[in-house]
Amino acid sequence: MERPAWAPRSIDISVPSVSRIYDFYLGGSHNFEVDRNAARKAMEFMPGLPKVMQANRAFMRRAVRFAAREGVTQFLDIGSGIPTFGNVHEVARAAAPGARVVYVDHDPVAVAHSQAVLAGDADADVVAADLLGPAEILASPQVERLIDLNRPVALLLVAILHFVEDADDPYGAVAELRDALAPGSLLILTHASYEGIPLPVERAEGAVDVYKDIRNPLIMRSRDEIARFFEGYDMVEPGLVQMPHWRPDSAPEDEDPFAFSGFAGVGRTA
């Protein structure tokens, strides 16, 4: 049975959460033993997982700075998780003072944590909502207050779409978001993929299985499948590439081999 919109999402901290696992990989302590157990188990198959997360963060940082340089000062970060450090609002403001940021996550703990972090911040807020309900996100009071949809917005979908199964129509949700954005808006996106992982697929599958076990299946998509999320948007140079290759600040050769697991790209709507 479909959960009615007004029924609360249940919360069970004895179940690992992808947000807290992510935090653990980034050296944070915003996590519980169940999260760490799951994270360590996945690392048995893919020891470089923290490097994947770090590459995601580094890409996000470069992309946000890029957006700021392009004059985009409104940011909508869906799947923001638990902001440990180097968050969008910090990076964005460093590059463009006065930038406004709305974070969105469906994990109530992540939302509660963000609320604590952002308390008293007039230009940043968090919405408890799901990527699969774009209308709910766009109509939220936070977005209403902080983001002018008639002006360009940088939409961040960093390390989130690989947690949405095709059955739930992630393409439809992303299309709805894309369609709501004004010309000049940017779509900043990363996605996990078997392509580029410096391990045999069978080993990587072990890590994928861990996510399946915690009922947050990790959906690995091919580059072509990931490119479809940008439909109708023009790819910003260098296009959809492995994370370290996207407008690097330092030589990609120096990066950890695991940083190449997954694709990143930025699209722009005319």
Place this chain on the structure above:
Amino acid sequence: MSAEPDGPEGRLRRFATIWSRAVYPVTSTSLTRAEFEEELLPLARRLSGLLRAHSFDAEGAKAVGAALVDAHCTDPEALTRTLDCVDAYLVLYCGEEDPEAPQDAPRLRSSRLQHALAAGYAQALRERTLAEQESIAQAALRAQGVVAQALHASEARFRAVFEGAAIGIGIADLDGHVLQVNGALLRMFGLSSQNLRDRRVQDWVHPEDAPQTWKLYEELVRGEREHYHMEKAFNRPDGTVLWTNLTVSLLRDADGDPQYQLALMEDTTERRLLNLRLRYEATHDALTGLPNRTLFFERLEKVLAAGEGQRFGLCYLDLDGFKTINDSLGHAAGDRLLVEVADRLQSCATAPGEMVARLGGDEFVALTTGPGTERTVDELAERIMTALITPISIDGRDLMVRGSLGIVEGPAGERTAAEVLRSADITMYRAKSAGGNRSELADPEADARAITRHGLTTALPTALERGEFFIEYQPLVHLGDGSVRGAEALVRWLHPQHGVLGPDRFIPLAEHTGLIVPLGRWVLEESIRQARAWRERYGEETAAGPLRINVNLSPCQLSHPGLVQDTVEILERAGVAPDALCLEVTESALIGADDDLLKPLRRLAEMGVDIALDDFGTGYSNLANLRRLPVNVLKLDRSFTQGMQRFPADPVDLKIVEGIVTLAHSLDLAVTVEGVETGAQAEQLRVLGCDTAQGWYYARPGPPERLHDLALMDATG
């Protein structure tokens, strides 16, 4: 800040670069390595200062350790690499030659700085870890608080829905123990919550339960069925019955195991009563309370659909002369009469499978079913006729009630209800036209005729337009000299399917529909035109006088206001003298005729048109009346001449004919005889003094040319 590579600043930078290269791979920072190095540079400067400071500053070194944690070097490997780096390179790049100091003083200081740095790092990491643990725990708590609040609101909402629902809701376990019910359900049952919970679901058996009720229930609690839906009755403690629209669903737990049964019920008691009443009203006659046409048809259809060996018998009753009672005593009296008749009929059909219904007006039907209806239907008919014998007393008058009864009996499965009822209707009309107060048994041939009659009636109007009618002429012969004196025009219908039809088949229908007036006019025109043709051919006078044409006039035409004018116009247009025309009117049409009705006839007679009284002797011939009728000719019905076909002729018939002829002649009326078939007959009639005759002996009706031949024969003979 640029620096001389070998100057103190350049050396300090070299140290920072080495340090950042060592630590960067184990940090989780999102900074680039170059940026990271910029973050470490102040720390390196600080360490350099501490190394060279006059006295050892543990707090300063601790601060550097803590700053590492702040730079997100939370992996202890970062500390190891930092300490290795400090140990190996700090003195090398940041130490300065001090000849005063002991040789190993910088190394000693570096070592102490490392200890303090490690302590500062550990303390900061511990604090950061605790702070983060605290913050995530707080976040989880707040999130749970939000969820709990939402759950509480949701629970309250669900409870409000449950309690406030207009529909009855109850939850029971799979053994049938009622666990929880809402207010609506208690109100429906008229029970307290406790009383209801003391009962088990299986206790709610009701005599009107559908047969599958408890089978469905068992399937559900066994987990073989997800839900079922039905109308179900329950007994209330006050003895009344609660009817519900019931839906029972199986509730399963998270693992899919059956756990509870959920009943949703809607009180349909009133709706059901209303439906029953509406159904009763829709299927019963408001005046008599008998089943009406609708219910009767349903029943008849059911009976006719019954299996082999089943038969049915149907009596179709129409009261004789009911209209007269209604017209003379008023509708109220008529209604009371119908109610009494209904009561009596009801008492006639008391056996199982018998039924009486009122179809409308004064039409009733009685139905009997079963294997032996050949016998029972006759008995039923007899009971009905007997029941009507006793006069009905209305307003102090005893009214005689008679009825005509059509009986249809037969096996089920051969005819539709509509066909059976039509057959019964036709048969009833046969009984009625046979004089009423009798019953008739259905006869397929009579039915077929009646059914054809219906078809003909509807085809009549177009038949006239399409010219499907034609006229045959039967000569009228003078008995004295055997000369042809004229002919009777007899209309025929050349029906596209049925072939040539005689007037007896369609004239009554034309009269019924009013088409007789245009048809009659056409016949008159056509006949007059023929009469003119004859006159042109034979001249005004034949040997025995002018040829005359006899045209039949129906009662309808007789009372039609345009009769005289139409006739005059037709004669004038054709240029035919009125004395060439004889209009034949039946005796029955003139029975009881008043002066108004006779006036047109009289006017025609005055103009010279002959009037013949047709079929004389078949009605209640009012001989006294003959005097005042404008009649010139009596046409004796063929029934009188039939007795003369034998030899010797029936003496009574002879006497009667003789009497009539004498009477007619004394009133100055000519006598024409119909149906003459033998020479003996003709001779007999001539002796008796009849004037003219027609019949097969002379000629059958035929086309106008035939008359020509006869007339020639007559002229030459």
